[in-house]
Amino acid sequence: MRAETPPLVEIRALRVEIDGRAIVDGVDVQVLPGKVTALVGASGSGKTTTGLAMLDEYPPGAQVTGEVRRTGDGPVGYVPQHPAAVLNPARRVGALLHDIARRQVRHLPRAERRTAGRALVLRALSDAQLPDAEALLRRHPHQLSGGQQQRxxxxxxxxxxxxxIVADEPTTGQDALTKSRVVEQLAAVAARGIAIVLLSHDLDVVRALADEVLVLRAGRVVESGPVERLWRAPRHEWTRRLLDEQRAVRRGGVAVTAGSGQPILEIRDLTAVHDRRILVLRAPHLALHPGECLAVVGRSGSGKTTLARCLAGLHRDHDGEILLDGAPLPRSLRHRSRAQLAAVQYVFQDARAAFDEHRPVLDQVARTAVRLRGADERAATDEASATLDRLGLPADLARRRPGGLSGGELQRAALARALLARPRVLICDEVTSGLDTVTRRGILDVLKGLTGECEDLSLVLITHDLDTARLAHRIAVLDAGELVEQGPARRILTEPRHPFTISLMETTELLEAGSGR
Incomplete structure (x- = not known):
């Protein structure tokens, strides 16, 4: 059935081939003013390729057939899954935004441009759910969390x-409170007549925000329709599986208590700063025991990633002690021994930025075993291939360069690379945030299995997702750079004590209920 309102973007029979393989095959999409159209599916299903086609952007060497028609004024905006790639790291946020604003007000008298431009910037930051604009405008992109960069x-x-606006995983790496505000703001943007194309693995956000949903698998649309119809009565087996896996994660329960005695990793009186003066983290004490999984939760910008980077030696501007087996760890990874580097491994939230775009993924994963463990190159390659396959990345994908993999596939490759160091502490920074529900369940099962199989391996999960936090034995809660609560996961999730934790749990329950617009 054709829509009565003319679409702002219409895609007909889109097919995108790379090296003879169709990554999008026969996709039809209509994008209507003021409506939210969601594309969901597994990593590599063709969501991002379809979204980028609306901007006439295609992978290098792609053969494209079909039609993409755009009507109306104004460009198509794109919010990528990995926003750091499109932000100039050498320029402050204020300079980036004011450059755009100046072009919007150049028709005004010169005396009015500065004030009008600044008002536009502050309005845009407010619309994008970025409070404390004055402080944010002075920062460089690397001083922002992944969620802040996205906004x-x-x-x-x-x-x-x-x-x-094509929004590619706009709530990736964000806590329930921020996620709820992003849902509200995107709904408000749509209410102004702007069309939103939502590419997302987050089914709670899709249900709360979308009008129409297209389910993709292997480049094809297998089901489409109004969001509530899909949730109540999914017709395709793959749609049912996506929804069933989401429910299964929540039914999985909370891990029981593990780890006691001497901590493998311990924090004492840790404080961290940006620009040598802006306090961004304060954690008086935190301990991780052998075989234990610790989840660190909090809103975007609360200090979660800064804490993880301090542990890994990637953020040197901190005071206090970080102890490995009771011995102080050097602040910088450059001063850590090979054994210390292998012992504490970090899996980045932005997996694409962590890989060399010119070398095959398999070679980069195997290199970890060669460099940190002294493994033979052939043995390292065999081990890397087996680990990648276990994480759902078969050999044909692993032999590609990073540009040939989706964001979710690269996250799995980054996890495999860290595992080849055979670490004692594995720090996972939002490792499931770019994955569909089926793949996420698989990764969580792998992580749970690792702690069960290896008594000496401990996990630190940096996450906004309380479903992921259920994997943990203990949870630490950060708010505005302060460690406000910590304790057994079961107690934190069922009987939170701090006002922020209580608010976080309540908002999560509302999102899971999925009211729709």
Whole structure:
């Protein structure tokens, strides 16, 4: 059935081939003013390729057939899954946004441009759910959390006057409170007549925000329809499986208590700063025991990633002690021994930025075993291949360069690379945030199995997702850079004590209920 309102973007029979393999095959999409169209599916299903086609952007060497038609004024804005890739690291956020604003107000008298431009910037930051604008405008992109970077890119799109915004995983790496505000704001943007194309693995967000849903698998649309119909009565087996796996994670329960005695990793009086003066983290004491899984939760920008980077030796501007088996760890990884580097491994939230784009993924994963364990190159390659396959990345994908893999596939490759060091502490920074429900369940099962099989391996899960936090034995809660609560996971999830934790749990329950718009 054709829509009565003319679409702002219409895709007909889109087919995108790379080296003879169709990554999008026969996709039809209509993007209507003021509506939210969601594309869901597994990593590599063709969501991002379809979204980028609306901007006439395709992978290098792609053969494209079909039609993409755009009507109306204004550009198509794009908020990528990995926003750091489109933000200039050498320029402050204020400079990036004011450059765009100046172009929007150049028709005004010169005396009015500065004030009008600043008002536009502050409005865009507010619309993108970025409070404390004055402090944020002075920061460089690397001083922001992944969620904050994403919202800065959204502010750029709003400043440009986009009539269609393609949002690629806009709530990835964000806590329930921020996620709820992003849902509200995108709904408000749509209410102004702007079309939203939502590419997402987060089914709670899709249900709360979308009008229409297209389910993709292996480049094809296997089911589409109004969001509530799909949730009540999914017709395709793959749609049912996506929904069933989400429910299964929540039924999985909370891990029982593990780990006691001497901590493998311990924090004492840790404080961390940015720019040598801005306090961003304060954690008086935190301990991780052998075989234990610790989840660190909190809103975007609360200090979760800063804590993880301190542990891994990637953030040197901190005071206090970080102890491994009771011995102090050097602040910088450059001063850590090979054994210390292998012992504490970090899996980045932005997996694409962590890989060399010019070398095959398999070679980069295997290199970890060669460099940190002294393994033979052939043995390292065999071990890397087996580990990648276990994480759902078969040999044909592993032999590609990073550009040939989706964000979710690269996250799995990054996890495999860290595991080849045979670490004692594995720090996972939002490792499931870019994955569909089926793949996420598989990764969580792998992580749970690792702690069960290896008594000496401990996990630190940096996550906004309380479903992921259920895997943990203990949970630490950060708010505005302060460690506000910690304790057994069961107690934190069922009987939170701090006001922020209580608010986080309540908002999560509302999102899971999925009211729709």
């Amino acid at each position: 800065v890119v959204l502010a750029q799109a709003l400043l440009l006057g986009a009539r269609v």
